[in-house]
Amino acid sequence: AYCYYGQTLLVSDKCGEAIRSLQESEKFFAKAEVLCKEYGETKGPGTTAKPSGHLFFRKLGSLIKNTLEKCQRENGFIYFQKVPAEAPQLELKANYGLVEPVPFEFPALNAHWTPETVAAFDLTKRPKEDAAKPKPDEEVKPLKEPNIKPQKDTGCQIS
Numbered sequence: 001a002y003c004y005y006g007q008t009l010l011v012s013d014k015c016g017e018a019i020r021s022l023q024e025s026e027k028f029f030a031k032a033e034v035l036c037k038e039y040g041e042t043k044g045p046g047t048t049a050k051p052s053g054h055l056f057f058r059k060l061g062s063l064i065k066n067t068l069e070k071c072q073r074e075n076g077f078i079y080f081q082k083v084p085a086e087a088p089q090l091e092l093k094a095n096y097g098l099v100e101p102v103p104f105e106f107p108a109l110n111a112h113w114t115p116e117t118v119a120a121f122d123l124t125k126r127p128k129e130d131a132a133k134p135k136p137d138e139e140v141k142p143l144k145e146p147n148i149k150p151q152k153d154t155g156c157q158i159s
Contacts, residue, residue, distance in 0.1 A: 001025075001090055002021045002022065002024045002025035002028065002087065002090070003021075003022060003025040003029075003060065003063060003064045003067065005021050005088070005090055005091075006018040006019075006021035006022040006025060006067060006068075006071065007067055009021055009088070010067070010070070010071055010074070013079065014081070015071055015074055015075040015078075015079040015081050016075065016079070016081030016082050016083045016084060017081075017084060017088045018071045019068065019071045019072060019075060019083045020083050020084050020085075020086070020087050020088065021087055021088055022064060022067055022068040022071060023068065023083075023087075024087035025064050025068075026064050026065075026068060029060065029061060029064055032057075033052060033057075033061070036050075036051040036052035036057065037052050039051060040052060040053075
C-alpha cells in the first residue's frame with residue numbers, strides 16, 4: 001500500500017512524502033520477505049507454497065526499488081523537497097471507484113421453524129437405507145463385434 005501510495009504522491013508532485021512512503025514500503029517489504037522465507041521453510045501441510053517466489057511478490061520488490069530510485073533522482077534534480085521523518089498516513093477509506101457496501105442482515109425466521117421442528121431433523125433417527133447394502137455384481141456378457149474390413153475400392157478417384 002505504501003508503494004502505490006508513494007507512486008500517487010509522486011504523480012501529485014509531493015516527492016519528499018513519496019520518498020518517505022517508499023522507504024516505509026521497503027521496510028515492510030523486507031519484513032514480509034523474511035516471514036515468507038520462514039513460512040516456505042516450515043514443515044507440515046502447505047509447505048509447497050512459496051510466497052516469496054510468487055510473481056506478485058517478486059515484481060513488488062523491484063517496483064519498490066525502481067520507484068524509490070526514481071523519486072530520489074527526481075527530488076535531486078527537480079523538486080528539492082525535504083523528506084519527512086514520519087511516513088504519511090494512508091487513506092484507508094476509499095472515496096472513489098468503489099460502491100458503498102450494503103450491510104448484511106440475516107432474514108427473519110419463518111414462524112414454521114420452531115424448536116420442535118428443528119429437533120425433528122435428528123439424523124440418528126433416520127430410516128436405514130437399502131442403498132447401504134452392496135448389490136451383487138451382474139455378469140457382463142461379452143458382445144460380438146462385427147468384422148469390418150477396409151475397402152480398397154470406394155469409388156473415389158483423384159485426378
